[in-house]
Every structure is written in structure tokens, then in C-alpha cells.
Amino acid sequence: MxxxxxxxxxxxxxxxxxxxxxxxxxxxxxxxxxLPELNAYLYANNQTEPRCSACESTELNDVGLTHGKDERRIVSCAKCNTMLYRVVPPEREE
Ligand SMILES: [Zn+2]
Structure with missing residues (x-):
């Protein structure tokens, strides 16, 4: 070799x-x-308004799952970048 x-x-x-x-x-x-869906995330973290589970920030960023205009959104913390939950458009919900 x-x-x-x-x-x-x-x-x-x-x-x-x-x-x-x-x-x-x-x-x-x-x-x-x-990632959990919004309701599951709120329930798991005992929250009524979503905020970061790592740093408690309420500033959140959401991006499309596969591309910018994807209706399935991934929400992450704007401060520490922790991925928090996903948002599924209603017609896709089971
Ligand atoms: Zn955070």
C-alpha cells in the first residue's frame, strides 16, 4: 500500500x-x-407559550424541514440554537 x-x-x-x-x-x-410536535413539546415542558427548554428564551427561529418554503417547520432557539419542536401543517396531522 x-x-x-x-x-x-x-x-x-x-x-x-x-x-x-x-x-x-x-x-x-x-x-x-x-422532534416532538408543538403540543407534545408544551406538555412535556409544562409550558403554555413555547420557549427554549435549554435557556428559557422566547426568541425562536423557524425554518422549513427540507427547504425554506416547506410547510413543515422546525423551530429552534434564536439564542442557543437548540432544536425544540416541529410544526406540522393541519392536513398532515394524524
Ligand atoms: Zn435557547
Whole structure:
């Protein structure tokens, strides 16, 4: 293996890095999909108005699950970036 051509090593390194990035991205996606819905979140944290469960902030950010205009929203804390809960549009609710 010591006389492996350098370009091949380089390409392998690039692919390995891409694989690591994809794996990280996938983990974040999984975590988003595992988030509780708003009502479950409020109930679990004994809240009536949603606020951050980590730092108590009421400043929240919401982003689309897969893209900016996605109706499924992921709400996270604007201060500490903790992902808090997801909002599912009514027609998708079970
Ligand atoms: Zn927070």
C-alpha cells in the first residue's frame, strides 16, 4: 500500500470527507424528524407559550424541514440554537 499513487489517495480523501459531511447531514435530518410536535413539546415542558427548554428564551427561529418554503417547520432557539419542536401543517396531522 506504500506505493499507492498520490492522486488516488487524494481522491479517496475527498470521498471520505464527503461521506463524513453526508453522514453529519443525515444525523441532523434524523434529529429534526424525531422532534416532538408543538403540543407534545408544551406538555412535556409544562409550558403554555413555547420557549427554549435549554435557556428559557422566547426568541425562536423557524425554518422549513427540507427547504425554506416547506410547510413543515422546525423551530429552534434564536439564542442557543437548540432544536425544540416541529410544526406540522393541519392536513398532515394524524
Ligand atoms: Zn435557547
Amino acid at each position: 506504500s506505493d499507492f499513487p498520490l492522486p488516488i489517495l487524494f481522491i479517496m480523501a475527498v470521498f471520505f470527507t464527503m461521506w463524513l459531511i453526508l453522514r453529519k447531514y443525515h444525523q441532523i435530518e434524523q434529529r429534526k424528524r424525531a
